[in-house]
Amino acid sequence: TCAATVSRRFAGVSEGTVPMVSALCVSKLSSLQLLRRAVECFERQDWPSERRELLLLFDSASSSAAAVAEEWGQRRGVRLLPVDESRHSLSLGELRQLSVEAAKGEFIVQWDDDDWYHSSRITKQMEAVAQGGDDCVASMMREWVLVVKSAAAVQASDMGARGADQPRFPATADNSVVAEHALAYCETAVTRVGSDGSLVGTGVVCCSPWWPGSLLCKRDAMPAYTAMRKGEDTAVAQALLRRAGLGVACMSGTAGLYVYEHHGDNNTWGSKHFQGLINTYGVAELSLMHLAA
Numbered sequence: 290t291c292a293a294t295v296s297r298r299f300a301g302v303s304e305g306t307v308p309m310v311s312a313l314c315v316s317k318l319s320s321l322q323l324l325r326r327a328v329e330c331f332e333r334q335d336w337p338s339e340r341r342e343l344l345l346l347f348d349s350a351s352s353s354a355a356a357v358a359e360e361w362g363q364r365r366g367v368r369l370l371p372v373d374e375s376r377h378s379l380s381l382g383e384l385r386q387l388s389v390e391a392a393k394g395e396f397i398v399q400w401d402d403d404d405w406y407h408s409s410r411i412t413k414q415m416e417a418v419a420q421g422g423d424d425c426v427a428s429m430m431r432e433w434v435l436v437v438k439s440a441a442a443v444q445a446s447d448m449g450a451r452g453a454d455q456p457r458f459p460a461t462a463d464n465s466v467v468a469e470h471a472l473a474y475c476e477t478a479v480t481r482v483g484s485d486g487s488l489v490g491t492g493v494v495c496c497s498p499w500w501p502g503s504l505l506c507k508r509d510a511m512p513a514y515t516a517m518r519k520g521e522d523t524a525v526a527q528a529l530l531r532r533a534g535l536g537v538a539c540m541s542g543t544a545g546l547y548v549y550e551h552h553g554d555n556n557t558w559g560s561k562h563f564q565g566l567i568n569t570y571g572v573a574e575l576s577l578m579h580l581a582a
Contacts, residue, residue: 311394382521425536427506
């Protein structure tokens with residue numbers, strides 16, 4: 290089992306137990322509905338409940354702060370970290386670092402409030418670290434599902450012209466476990482590239498050498514987040530990859546573990562960012578078969 294594999298890999302934990310994992314969620318409380326989904330995704334994780342925690346860092350002055358305290362203040366496995374007025378000017382990178390410093394886990398995993406995750410995300414990523422050898426301290430995914438939520442669909446202007454030369458990433462068995470509720474969520478089960486180069490439908494499998502938003506890392510090996518308002522997770526991932534003697538497992542065939550919801554240019558990264566990724570690395574079509582739980 291994964292738990293046995295991980296326990297054997299990490300001799301520093303008690304016999305028969307697995308490392309503690311802290312999921313870090315920094316939220317502006319822009320949408321309690323999306324945040325609620327992210328918390329529910331954490332609560333459904335099949336990593337042992339007593340060996341994981343969700344840290345929810347949020348603006349204490351938000352009009353939704355009281356609702357957050359009422360709903361999750363006493364929830365087992367969830368710790369609230371309200372940010373007071375004196376820290377309202379902190380960048381996203383600084384806020385993420387605050388949550389790292391408050392975490393109890395031996396491992397840290399980024400858990401954004403508007404994305405959603407398969408119930409085996411933590412387990413699969415910890416398994417990848419355990420199987421990566423003694424120097425492996427982190428894991429990231431190479432593939433994830435991009436859900437286009439709004440009419441401001443991501444444009445990939447040259448994809449139509451590339452035709453048969455468009456890079457394709459073959460579906461693997463693991464792509465059949467795209468997050469449990471993806472099929473019910475998607476208005477259109479199959480996404481295709483339109484004649485004008487736009488993405489038609491609601492979901493594609495995106496690819497890159499590594500996806501920084503999916504980072505899971507051993508806490509004592511993790512570079513600090515710096516004072517950046519965007520790109521802070523990319524900077525951490527790059528610093529980690531540059532560190533000599535440390536291994537990072539970049540996982541393939543696991544797109545179904547992570548669904549990134551693109552709301553348009555209200556996201557930290559707008560359409561042009563994803564256009565660049567898609568034009569560089571291509572997409573794999575997300576079909577009914579891929580969406581089956």
